[in-house]
Amino acid sequence: MRPPHRLEIRGLTKRFGPVEAVTGLTFDVEPGRVTGFLGPNGSGKTTTLRMLLGLVAPDAGTARIGGSDYRDLAAPAHTVGAVLEASNFHPARTGRDHLRVYADMLGAPAARVADALALTGIAHAADRRAGGYSTGMRQRLNLATALLGDPPVLILDEPTNGLDPEGIAWLRRLLRDLAAEGRTVLVASHVLAEAEQLVDDVVVMHRGRLLTAGPLSELTTDATGLEQAFLRLTGAAA
Numbered sequence: 001m002r003p004p005h006r007l008e009i010r011g012l013t014k015r016f017g018p019v020e021a022v023t024g025l026t027f028d029v030e031p032g033r034v035t036g037f038l039g040p041n042g043s044g045k046t047t048t049l050r051m052l053l054g055l056v057a058p059d060a061g062t063a064r065i066g067g068s069d070y071r072d073l074a075a076p077a078h079t080v081g082a083v084l085e086a087s088n089f090h091p092a093r094t095g096r097d098h099l100r101v102y103a104d105m106l107g108a109p110a111a112r113v114a115d116a117l118a119l120t121g122i123a124h125a126a127d128r129r130a131g132g133y134s135t136g137m138r139q140r141l142n143l144a145t146a147l148l149g150d151p152p153v154l155i156l157d158e159p160t161n162g163l164d165p166e167g168i169a170w171l172r173r174l175l176r177d178l179a180a181e182g183r184t185v186l187v188a189s190h191v192l193a194e195a196e197q198l199v200d201d202v203v204v205m206h207r208g209r210l211l212t213a214g215p216l217s218e219l220t221t222d223a224t225g226l227e228q229a230f231l232r233l234t235g236a237a238a
């Protein structure tokens, strides 16, 4: 793995016509931690991730990965592994073949395919057609694809979609292990109660702006969870 990379978002702003999708957003994401990037539907999470990954140009501000814009990274796929949405797998291709194709494109060693299959718990299904995978298995195959380049930064949009409680517990262990290796793990989710089980730190968005950021433990107690903290901060609590 390459050295740890901090994510630094500064004054990030994006409009789509009349819609202020993201406004003056500033936060850091630290290596060695699992950070939840949270907020309701439409609060600007995906737009922020797309700016971070160089897929959308900001109107103002910067989103840096280890001090560089994504497009200036020397080896992007070996620096950032991202799962933005359910990827389209070739349905007739097996999970293993899907990973082989991506490993070839990345110039990753062939052994990374077996590593990624084992890490994501789908080795037993590797030689089945991906078209027959369950939603949870597709999530795991997406994650395996993101891990092929052994990247120090992982960015996952709604990774718990399609996972059952056992799958969520498994994802929690995996993300913690990856963070413990010094990786920067950013997990976007609109399901606060679920995300709460996965993360050390939170960055919470509301209507395109930062609502709060910091360690989860400072926002919640055993008695009150993240959903209640969110309602309190937005003034929506009864």
Ligand SMILES: Nc1ncnc2c1ncn2[C@@H]1O[C@H](COP(=O)(O)OP(=O)(O)OP(=O)(O)O)[C@@H](O)[C@H]1O
Binding pocket: 016, 019, 020, 021, 039, 040, 041, 042, 043, 044, 045, 046, 047, 048, 189, 190
């Ligand atoms: N390409 C686009 N053109 C126009 N409006 C857009 C575009 N992309 C996003 N938006 C708008 O920007 C706002 C933020 O959307 P975004 O997808 O970033 O939110 P989100 O927090 O990721 O939501 P979700 O949890 O539903 O994925 C929304 O009002 C959305 O409709």
